[in-house]
Amino acid sequence: MLQKLREKTTGVVGAVIVALLIVPFALFGLDQYMVGGAANNVARIQAPPTWWHGAPSWWPASMFWRHQEVTVEEFRNRLELARQQQRERQGEAFDPVAFESVDNKREVLETLIDEKALAMAAEASGIVVGDAMVRDAIQDIEAFQVEGRFDPNRYQLTLASQVPPQTPRQFERSVRDNLRQSLAATAVGSSSFVTNGEMDRLVRLLGEQRDVDLLMLPAPEPDTAPVSDEQARAWYTANESDFRAPEAVTLEYVQVNADTVPAPAAPDEAALRQRYEEQRERFSAQDERLASHILVRVEDGADEAAVAAARGKAARIAAQAKAPGADFAALARDNSDDSGSSAMGGDLGWIGRGAMTGSFEDSLFAMQPGQVSDPVRTDFGWHVIQLREERSGETRSFEDSREALATELAQANRDRAVSEFTSELVDRIYRNPSSLTPAANEMGLQVQTVGPFTRANASGIAAHPAVRQAAFSEMLVQDGTVSDPIEVAPGSTVLIRVVEHTPERALPLGQVRARVDAAVRADRARKAVKARGEALVARLEKGETLESLATAEGLAAPESVPGVPRGAPLPEPEVNEAVFAAPKPAPGGTSPGLQMLSDGRAVLFVVTGVTPGSAATLDQAQRDALRQQFAQVSGLDDIEALTRSLRRNLDIEVFEENF
Incomplete structure (x- = not known):
């Protein structure tokens, strides 16, 4: 049988058939290998190649598309971060069940997809983040600072305390990636500006003040008219959600x-002594070293030649530092690549065990005061270390610790x-x-x-x-x-x-009939107030004044309120909104209106004058601050528009089963 198969596939026709079968299998397999499956992904984002923006998404052109995935681990880490942030904001009101809703998870995923879209745009644009930018970004992080200045010890300890712990190189890589994907959006947002014309128009609108006269219409007499069964049923049906018994x-x-x-x-003497011995370190101060260093940085991914060159430079510096009368601080200021300590002469302060990486710590604690080390290699590069002082910790006696031990x-x-x-x-x-x-x-x-x-x-x-x-x-x-x-x-x-x-x-209508009747009567009263107010507005529009209306209707005299700014409650925020929504009155005229209040009463108002805001009332500092705020708002809109534009050119597939 194998011989017959061989005979049938050795000819030209057989070769063509085999080739036709191999090509699609091979290409489809390659495509699946390149884009990955959905088992470990929550979303897959695909974009046309940078050299063919109009490439179709169908195979085989899809093989050349660029791919990004939102992995299950990445999604869950971001979801957990969002959970912690919401729990901190809401405190005891935080509801973990509601947080796990599909809509909430989708919102977190959409943020990740936006970030991937920006990252792909940065890659297509050839954006590169330099080492200096990464260092500046890390040193600006408040968690790594002591008294407002970057502290290498705090940096090391903070990274080591993460879950899972991170090395400086891993953290620098993540910062570099984040900077790269955010640079395009940041550039777009920061490029937004406000022209002088826009600024003047915004100041005129936001600073606008209106002169207004207000007349309060009292609530009508209580509605005591009966509510028919038909009226009650109609109200109950239309507002059934108001008449439900809660769970x-x-x-x-x-x-x-x-x-x-x-x-x-109560704990006995033996138990107290045993606890003291088990926790002796708590009652002992840690041995510490006062150190300075000079760093010759080795960049991530540097080849052997670059590493050797850096070591040679460090060795020359170490030789200079060991020379009689050498000024280590001056050498650090002139040669150290550690911007956080070079300005202080390489001073690292007092260092205890666990504060620095292994090789640095091992060398430091093996030295004698006044000694300068040979070059020591860490993830940052080569260090020349000077031990200036050392101090040993003291141990509190059992007798001095007895009371605290007994309480604990x-x-x-x-x-x-x-x-x-x-x-x-x-x-x-x-x-x-x-x-x-x-x-x-x-x-x-x-x-x-x-x-x-x-x-x-x-x-x-x-x-x-x-x-x-x-x-x-x-x-x-x-x-x-x-x-x-x-x-x-x-x-x-x-x-x-x-x-x-x-x-x-x-709740059945019979059980809530009294509440339904009260609601119907309140609605009738409100409608009566509104109808009366609308009739009075019509009289104002025909030329009557608020004063004449008040006299004719037996109401209190209207109140004049000049120079009302936006947002002032009159007496409720909705009244202010209605006043500023009213048309600007013609010269010598007025602009009347009506606004219902939350308690069922109504307010008649007449806008008698409009004073636009003036840029002349702002000093230069206020004007600059306002311009910056307007530009920031406009910049956020631009970033959102950029993200929407980028997503239109992407093929996004979401796997909700992996949420």
Whole structure:
């Protein structure tokens, strides 16, 4: 059979057939290899090649398109960052369930896609970020500064404390990438400007003031006319959402804290001494070194020749520093590539263990005061180190530390007792998760009840956001099982179970008829006030004045308010908006209007004069600040327009199943 297959495929026709089969398989496979699959991506962004902007998206031209992916890990990291930021802003009001909505996740993803679009635009434009820009950006980060100046020790420690920890080189790479993708947008935003004509027009509009006369119309007499069944049904049907009973629950719960758990025995002498020995480092000051250094930087990706050249330069500097009478600080100011310390003569301050990278620290702590090291290699390059002073830490005795140890150990024992008690309680509850009573009785706890309550009127432990959130969660409501422990205060937790649940529901008309009748009467009264006001506006438009209307209607005299600026409440913000929305009155004329108030009353107003804002009232500093604000707003609009324009040329595919 194999021989026959060989005979059939050795001819010209066979070769053509095999070639036709190989090409599409090979190209399709290559295309899939280049663009990757959807298994590890949340979105895939594709753009035409830079040398063929009009390239079609269909195969085989699609093989040449540029690709970017939003990976699952990248998306989840950004989502977690957004979660932390929202939790900090909202505090106890933060709802983790609502945060996990698809709309919220999509919003986070859209931000990432915009960033990828800007990165691809930067790549296509050949934007390159220099080392000096990266260094300046890092040194401007407040987290790396001490007293307003970049501190290398703080930089190292901050990066090491990240989760996961980062090396300086990794962080510099991420900063470089971020700068590269933001440069185009920043350039567009910062290039926005406001012309003198635009500035004058904006100042005239924003600084405009209006002279206005106000006449308050009183609320009508209470509506006591009957409400028919037909009127009530019509209002109830049109406003059914106003007549719903909110969801409510009743809870049973037990609370565990230091007061409900048997107190542990006081710590004895042996336990105190054991804790002292285990934590001796806490009572010992760290050995420290006062050091200076000179850095000969080696750029990321430098070849062996560049590394060797840098080492040779560092060796020459080290030789000069070791010479009798050498001024190390002067050498650092003239030669060090560390802009954060060179101006201070290379001073790094007092350094303890763990503050610097391994090779630097090993060399420093092996030196003697006054000694200058040979070149030492780190991720930054070659260092020449000078040890100026050293100091050894002191250790507090056990007797001096006894009181603090006793307090700490007693608290630790109480915390451990509460934790162990809670763990045992949870284990017992798991044997019968549909009730709190058996486990509570076995552990000597009292089962308490709270409710029924809604999301808006919870009290007691139910007022705690975490308890309220769990109480209305779908799992506890539907299953009727006991919750996990919920911390309501430091060292105090509760376990809850929903014993009664009343879903949100429409209240029957008969039950809310009094509320419906009151709403109908209030609406009729409001309409009566509005109709009266509109009739009075019509009389104003025919030439009557507010004063004559007030006299004819038996109302209080109108109030004149000259020079009303934008945003001033008159007496409510909506009145101000209506005043400035009214047409500018003709010379010698007025511009009347009506605005309803939130309490059902109405305000008649007449605009009698308009004074445009004047740039002459602004000094140069105010004018410059206002111009900058206008330019920033315009720049943000330009950046948004740029992003929309870039996205129009992209092929974006989203994999929501990987959210």
